[in-house]
Amino acid sequence: MKFKRVLIKISGEAIAGENGYGINEDVLRSICEGIKEAYKTGVDIAIVIGGGNIWRGKNGKKMDRTTSDHMGMLATIINGLALQAELDDLGVDTRLQTSIEMREIAEQHIRKKAIRHLEKRRVVIFAGGTGNAFFTTDTGAALRAAEINADAILLAKSVDAVYDSDPKLNPDAKRYDEISYEDILNKKLRVMDLTAVSLCMDNKIPIYLFSILEPQNIVRILNGEEIGTKIS
Numbered sequence: 426m427k428f429k430r431v432l433i434k435i436s437g438e439a440i441a442g443e444n445g446y447g448i449n450e451d452v453l454r455s456i457c458e459g460i461k462e463a464y465k466t467g468v469d470i471a472i473v474i475g476g477g478n479i480w481r482g483k484n485g486k487k488m489d490r491t492t493s494d495h496m497g498m499l500a501t502i503i504n505g506l507a508l509q510a511e512l513d514d515l516g517v518d519t520r521l522q523t524s525i526e527m528r529e530i531a532e533q534h535i536r537k538k539a540i541r542h543l544e545k546r547r548v549v550i551f552a553g554g555t556g557n558a559f560f561t562t563d564t565g566a567a568l569r570a571a572e573i574n575a576d577a578i579l580l581a582k583s584v585d586a587v588y589d590s591d592p593k594l595n596p597d598a599k600r601y602d603e604i605s606y607e608d609i610l611n612k613k614l615r616v617m618d619l620t621a622v623s624l625c626m627d628n629k630i631p632i633y634l635f636s637i638l639e640p641q642n643i644v645r646i647l648n649g650e651e652i653g654t655k656i657s
Contacts, residue, residue, distance in 0.1 A: 426466055426468050426647050426648070426651040427646075427647060427648065428468055428576040428647060429468065429645070430468065430469035430470075430471075430472045430543065430573065430574065430575050430576055431458070431469070431470060431471070431575055431576060431577050431578070431579055432472070432566060432569060432570040432573065432575040432577075432578050432579070433463075433470060433472045433473075433477065433563070433578075433579045433581055433643065434455065434472075434473050434474075434475075434563065434566040434578055434579070434580050434581060435472060435473070435474045435508075435581045435637060436475045436477060436548060436581065436582060436583070436637075437474065437475035437476045437478035437479065437501070437504055437639045438454070438475070438477050438583060439456065439502060439581060439582070440452055440453045440456065440474075440478055440507070440508075441453070441478035443585060446478060446479075446480075447478060447479065447498055448478065448504070448523070449602075452583060453507060453508070453509055455517055456581075456637060457512050457517075457641050458515065458640060458653060459519050459637075459640020459641055459642070459643045459644070460472070460512065460548070460640070460643065461512070461515045461516075462518070462589040462640075462641065462643070462644045463643040463647055464471055464517055464548060465643050466547045466644065466648075467645055469543040469544075469546075470543075470548045471539070471543065471548070471549045471550075471551060471569060471570075471573055472492050472508065472548065472549070472550045472551065472568055472576065473550075473551045473552075473562055473565055473566035474501055474504045474508055474550065474552060474562070474564065475501060475504070475534060475544055475562040476497050476498070476499075476500025476501035476503070476504055477489065477500075478480075478500075478504070478505070479500035479503060480493075480496050480499075480500040481497055488490070490541050490558060490564035491558040491559075492557065494558035494559065494566040495558065497551045497554070497574075498524070498525060498552075498554050498556070499553075500554040501529070501552045501553055501554060501562060502523055502525075502527070502531070502553055504545065504552070504561055505521050505523070505531070505550045505551075505552030505553075506521065506530070506535065506538050506552075508529075508550055509521045509550055512548060516526060517548055518546065518547045518548065519548045519549070519655055520532060520542045520547050520548075520549050520550070521540075521550045521552060521572075521583075522534040522535075522539055522550070522551055522552070523551075523552050523553040523555030524551075524552075524553035524555060524565070525553045525556055531552065533538060533573075534551065534556075536573070539551075539569075539572070539573055540573055540574075543573065547588075548559060549573075551565065551566075551569045554567075555568055557572055559656050560620070561618040561620070561621065562622035563617045563618035563620075563650055564618050564621040564624065566578060566621065566626075567620075567621040567622075567624040567625050567630070569623065569626070570625065570628075570630050571628045571630065575630060576630075576631075577630065577631045577632070577633055578630055578632045578633070579630070579633050579635065579646055580617060580632050580633065580634040581635065581637035581642075581643070581644060582616070582633075582634060582635070582636065582637060583636065583637065583638060584636060585635065585636040585638075585652075585653060586600050586601060586602070586616060586634060586635075586653050586654040587600070587601045587604055587609075587616050587634055587654040587656070588601070589601075589612065589614065591611045592642055597609075600654075601654050601657070602651065602654060603654065603655045603656075603657070604654060604656055605656070606623070606625065606656060606657070607626075609622050610622055610623065610626075611634065613642075616634055616654075616656075617632065617656075622656070625656075626629065631655060631656065631657040632655070632657070633646050633653055633654070633655055633656075634654045634656065635651050635652055635653030635654075636653065638656035
């Protein structure tokens, strides 16, 4: 395998499917089957999942931003529970950790405990973002990847690569097979929160952006296939 330990960042929108809102159980199952195949390769796997299919902090236009962000954190925990349930059903040993204490539902995030779970061949799902308002789950993914010494972040999106503009709106959009952190920051390409990109750059964590619409792409990247876009 190309990596020993990876963190997969799954957007909330990905599990909404064509509905655009909520959890599409068929899509969630397909994604979890892809994760199981990746797990069977022997690579340590951690996951951060977003909450945009339920609530985004910036959605609360007339609401205090901190309160709105806290609602978004809870949305990621709902998604984390759904992800854990599907993986458990597929026979994958998982642990759900949250940045906000809710001991009846999940473990509180403790870095050394998360690493120990990974060493025991458990998939660790990190929910609740960073636990702080004004930070996205992208930044949470970069932070957790640094904490667990991940070799890479696999950024699972509904698009297949990084483009210089929206390929749905611009048929001439330029596709990148590889791009630097600096170019992402300078061109302000919103493939990932810029704070997260900066954190990955500081910690030398490469990012592989790919389409989760084909869940087998996870294993393909682990096998060293060049798909999507590499940010490094």
